[in-house]
Amino acid sequence: MKSVTHLPDSLNRALGALLLVVVGLLPAAAARASDDLMAGLRERSEAAGVPPTILAGVERELIQAQEAGVSAEALRNKYLEGLAKGVPPAKILVVVRTLRVRIERAARLLAPLASADASRASVRVADALGRGVSPEDVGLLVNRARERLARAEVVAEGTQTLARLREAGLYDPALCEAVGRAVAAGYTEQDLDRLGDDLRRFAANGGDLADFSIGGDARGEGREGHLLDESAGSAASEVPGTEELGGGSGGEGGEDPLAGDRPGTDEVFRAGRDQDPNNPDPPRP
Numbered sequence: 001m002k003s004v005t006h007l008p009d010s011l012n013r014a015l016g017a018l019l020l021v022v023v024g025l026l027p028a029a030a031a032r033a034s035d036d037l038m039a040g041l042r043e044r045s046e047a048a049g050v051p052p053t054i055l056a057g058v059e060r061e062l063i064q065a066q067e068a069g070v071s072a073e074a075l076r077n078k079y080l081e082g083l084a085k086g087v088p089p090a091k092i093l094v095v096v097r098t099l100r101v102r103i104e105r106a107a108r109l110l111a112p113l114a115s116a117d118a119s120r121a122s123v124r125v126a127d128a129l130g131r132g133v134s135p136e137d138v139g140l141l142v143n144r145a146r147e148r149l150a151r152a153e154v155v156a157e158g159t160q161t162l163a164r165l166r167e168a169g170l171y172d173p174a175l176c177e178a179v180g181r182a183v184a185a186g187y188t189e190q191d192l193d194r195l196g197d198d199l200r201r202f203a204a205n206g207g208d209l210a211d212f213s214i215g216g217d218a219r220g221e222g223r224e225g226h227l228l229d230e231s232a233g234s235a236a237s238e239v240p241g242t243e244e245l246g247g248g249s250g251g252e253g254g255e256d257p258l259a260g261d262r263p264g265t266d267e268v269f270r271a272g273r274d275q276d277p278n279n280p281d282p283p284r285p
Helices: 009-038 041-047 052-068 072-084 089-110 118-129 135-148 152-167 173-184 189-204
Strands: none
Touching: 009 041, 009 052, 009 072, 041 052, 041 072, 052 072, 052 089, 072 089, 089 118, 089 135, 089 152, 118 135, 118 152, 135 152, 135 173, 152 173, 152 189, 173 189
């Protein structure tokens, strides 16, 4: 028969008291976090005539984002953007919820990579997911970044490059493979930004995007106008795990990606978009 070790009553009482203190602090900490996130929102919401039930829903979304470790501030900014634009409160809530789902999905996709600012990188990738970039595209770029030990910020810029190309009406699968090769070649965020312009010019001049090669060194020198090196192969076929990385369930440019100062950022407030937060990615042509 196994012996049972009994703790002294005094120790049991001390442990019990400590547990009560810890448990008691949790709601208070959550309330303080909620108060910080909601600072100023209640007054502005009341002034805009936002129903209390909608405001409570927004608060839940902010708290869920915070608990998930993603940017609740991005959701707060998006809510304020909707108020400023006079968007119906119920639609703002749908947009905020969809953005939260996208940011959480982006964070999962970027999880294998190191990052100087994971929160901002996730928000930028989430924005790209809302502008025509697919989770599979992000997964491919993540796998290419892992080859180079590149940071999440590089992938985030790569998704922004793809998003701008999508908005320009370019949907060739070779685009993502070209950006993926650039990531694997060590392109910087600035290089990737310029790469998008190169790809647009190449396509506008009638070039076959499958023949666009990533040439030169990590600074991107000599990358335009060369034929594809056959040994480069397909990024999707070379790198295992793309489907797994792209299978998340939850999807920005410039210094302030939520500012609404460029094409695409206002689309989440247009009719027909973001109606289903469980399927937040827009259809692709």
